[in-house]
Amino acid sequence: MERLRKVIEESDTTAGRVFDLSIQCLIIVSLITFSVETLPELSEKTQAWLRWIEIATVSIFTLEYFARFVVAKHKVQFVTSFFGVVDLLSILPFYVSTGVDLRSVRAFRLLRLFRIFKLVRYSKAIRRFHRALLIAREELILYLFVTFILLYLASVGIYYFEHDAQPAVFSSVFHSMWWAVATLTTVGYGDVYPVTAGGRIFTFGVLLVGLGVVSVPAGLVASALSKARDLEDSQVARNLLAREEPTERDDI
Amino acid sequence: MERLRKVIEESDTTAGRVFDLSIQCLIIVSLITFSVETLPELSEKTQAWLRWIEIATVSIFTLEYFARFVVAKHKVQFVTSFFGVVDLLSILPFYVSTGVDLRSVRAFRLLRLFRIFKLVRYSKAIRRFHRALLIAREELILYLFVTFILLYLASVGIYYFEHDAQPAVFSSVFHSMWWAVATLTTVGYGDVYPVTAGGRIFTFGVLLVGLGVVSVPAGLVASALSKARDLEDSQVARNLLAREEPTERDDI
C-alpha cells in the first residue's frame, strides 16, 4: 500500500517515473485521438479503432483515479482538490454519454479536453508560468482594462469614419470591434479594412497608441518569468539549506 | 451635508463604495446602449427602450453632477476641474440635442463618449498608466518623431518603386502612406502590397529598420509601468510612515 502510494504520488523511484510518463503519454494519445475524430470522412475501421482507444484510455484513467483515491491520506481533500476534480471530469463525460443519444454528445466531447489539465500535475513549466502571471497580475489587469477602452474607442471611431463608405462591413459598433481586434493585435486578416482617407488616418492614430499598449503584456510576462525563476532558485537554495541544518524553520 | 460629501467624494464607507460602483455600472450601461443604437434594423420597441435607458442615465448623471457641485468645497474649482468638465460634457449633449433637428444629432451623439472619461475617476489602473506615460514621455515623443520620419521615407520610397507598376494603388506619396502604416505596424491587411522586385526588396529593408523602431514603445511602456508601480509602493510606504508619526512632512 505504502509502496503503491510512492509509485503514484512521488517520482523519486523508477517505478514512479515510469507511471508518471505513462499517464502523460496516455493524455497526449487521448488528445490526438480527440483531434483525429474531428477529421471528415473517417473510414468505419478508423472510427472503431478510435472508439477502442478511447475505451482503453478511459479505463486506465478510471483505474488511476481509484488508485489515487485509495492511496490518498485525506480522501475528501483529494476528491475536492483541483487535480481530483480534473481527474473525475476527464472520465465522467464518457460514462454519462454512453447512456444518452448522440446529439448532446458533441458538447460532452469538449469536456474530454479537461484531460489537458491533467498534464499540469507533471509540468514545472506551467507552474512557473502560473507564478509569473501572479507576479504580474496587477499590471496584466491594468493592461486588460486599457485594452478594452482602447478597443471600444477604436470601434466607435472607425464606425463613424467608415459606416457610410462600407455599411455592410462596419454596420454597427459591434461589427467594427472585429476590425479593432484584428488591427490592434496587428493580425490584420484583411477581411475588414478602412477605405476612406479619414478612416485610414484614424487607423494610423489608433495603431500608434495601440503599439504602446498591446505588446506590453509580453514584456510584463517576460520580466515576471525571470522573477519567478529567481524565486524558485532561492526556494531551492533555502530547501537545501534547511535539509542540511534541520532546525525548526518550516514556518517560512 | 458632510455625510453626503463622504458618500460622494470618498470610498472608505460602504455607502461610498456602493455609490461609486453604481455610477461605474451606469457608465458601462450607457456605453453599451450607445453601441446598440448603431445596430442596423432595430425594432421600434428596442429603440423606445434605448431612449428610456438614455433618459434615465442622463437624469442620474445630472443628479450626480449637481450633488458633486453642492458638496464641493470650492465650487469654481470643481466646475473647471477635469472631472467637472467631463461630468458636464456627459450630460450636455442630451439637453442640447433635444431641441434641434435630427441631422446634427449624430455628431452630438459622439460627445456621449465623454462618459468613458468618467471611469477614469475610479480607475487606479488608468492613473498608473498615465504616470507611466509621463515617465516615458521623452522617449515616446522621440519614438513618434522617428516613426514619422521612417513612415515618410518609406512612403516616398515605395511610391518610386511601385507607382509605375500599380498606379491606382500607389497613386501618390499620400496614398503610399497607407501602405507604410499597414506594413511598419506589421498589420498587413493585404489590400496594398508591392509587386515589383525593387519594391519588395525595399519593403524588406524598411521592415528590418522598422522592427527596431515600431515595437520600441511597448518596451518603454512596460519598463515605465514597473517604475510607476515602485513609485506608488514607495509613496504608500511613506504615507503609512507619515500616519504613524504625524509630523510636519506634508511638503513632500
Place this chain on the structure above:
Amino acid sequence: MERLRKVIEESDTTAGRVFDLSIQCLIIVSLITFSVETLPELSEKTQAWLRWIEIATVSIFTLEYFARFVVAKHKVQFVTSFFGVVDLLSILPFYVSTGVDLRSVRAFRLLRLFRIFKLVRYSKAIRRFHRALLIAREELILYLFVTFILLYLASVGIYYFEHDAQPAVFSSVFHSMWWAVATLTTVGYGDVYPVTAGGRIFTFGVLLVGLGVVSVPAGLVASALSKARDLEDSQVARNLLAREEPTERDDI
C-alpha cells in the same frame, strides 16, 4: 557678424530660436510640397503654386547655406561636415535640374529628400536614437546576420515544400524570399501563403524560431535608449558640475 553667428549657430537667444524654428517649418513645408507634387491630376494653378513654393524654399535654403558658410569659423570644415554636405545637397538638385530636360528630373527630385536630414541638426531625439544604435550596434549586427540566415533557410525550405503546389508563386528561392520576409516579420499581406500540409507545418516551425529572433531588436533598442538617456543625464550633471568648479576637466 558675431551677432549673426549667434543667431544662426546657437539657440540661446530669442532670435536664434526663431531662426531655428523657421528653418524647421520650411523643411516640413518643403517635404509636404514634395509629396503633394506626386498627387495625380493636379490643376495647373496648383502646379504653379508648388513651383513658387519650391523656388522660395530653395532661395531661403541657399541664403541659409551662405550665411552658415560666412559665419563658420573653419570654412573648409563646415563645407565638408555632415551638415554642410546635407545643406548643399538640399539645394543643388534644384539648380542642376533647371538646365536639363524633364526625364532625369524625377530621379533628381528624390535628392530633395536630403532636406529631411537638415532636421537632424535640431533634433535631440535623433541624436539620442543615434547614440542608442551605437550602444546596441554589436547586437544589432548579430541580429541582422541571424535574420539573414533564417530568411535564407526559410526561403529554401518553403520552396521545397510549396514549389510543386504553387509553381507560379514559389517559382524560385528568390521568389520564396518575399514570402519569408512577409511571414517572419509577421506582416502577412496574404498574397503568398503555403497551402500544403508540409508547408504549413514548416511555416509553424519557422515562426516559432522567428518570434525569438525578429522582435529582438525592439528590446535591444529600448534598453539602449534608456542607457543613452542615463549617459546624457550624467553628462549634463558633469557639465553642471564643471561649470560650478571651473577646473581643467575639458579632456573628458
Place this chain on the structure above:
Amino acid sequence: MERLRKVIEESDTTAGRVFDLSIQCLIIVSLITFSVETLPELSEKTQAWLRWIEIATVSIFTLEYFARFVVAKHKVQFVTSFFGVVDLLSILPFYVSTGVDLRSVRAFRLLRLFRIFKLVRYSKAIRRFHRALLIAREELILYLFVTFILLYLASVGIYYFEHDAQPAVFSSVFHSMWWAVATLTTVGYGDVYPVTAGGRIFTFGVLLVGLGVVSVPAGLVASALSKARDLEDSQVARNLLAREEPTERDDI
C-alpha cells in the same frame, strides 16, 4: 606543416585571415548558386556556368577538408567533431549524386545547404546567439510548451465555433491549427478567418492571452543576449588578467 596549420586553424596572421575570408566568400557564392539554380527557365549557358561554379566550389571545399584533416592534431577528433561532419556533408552530396540518376538528386541538393553551417566556424555572432539560447533555454522550453497547449486549445475552440459556418476551411482540428498558427503569431495571412460572432469573440480572447505568450521569447532572447555579452566581456577580462599573471588558474 606548422605554418599551414597556423594559416588554416588560426586567424592571427594575415594569411590566416585571407584564408578565412576566402572560404566565407566561397560559402556565400555557393549558397547564391544554389538559389539561382531554382530559377525557372534558365538558359543552357547559365546552367553550364552554375555547374562549373559548383564543381570549383566542391573542389576547393574538398581541398580544405583534406588540409584541415592533415593539420589536425587529433585526426579522429576532427572527423567526428561538429565542424568535421559539416565539412564532410558539404561535399559528400556532390560526389554521391554524380553516380546516380536525376530523381533523387533534388533531395540531395538540399544537403548542400549544410554549407551554411560552415559559416558558424567564423561567426562570433552565432556563437553568442547560441550562448544566449543556452542561458534562456529553460524559459524557451517553457514557452514552447505553453505555446503548444495554447495552439491546441485555440484550434479545438475555433473548430467548434466555425466548423458549421465554414466546413471547408475548418474541416477538422488539424485544419484549424493552421488558423491558430497564423493568428497567434499575428501573421494573419487572411486565407482563414472566423466569420461567426462566437468565433470572433473567441479569437479576441485567444489573442488577448496569446499576446502575453507569443512575443515572450523575444524579450527572453534580448535579455539573454545582454547577459551573454557581459559573460564574454568578463571572460575576455579574465583572459587578459590570466595572461598578465600566468599562474595556475586554468581550472576555472
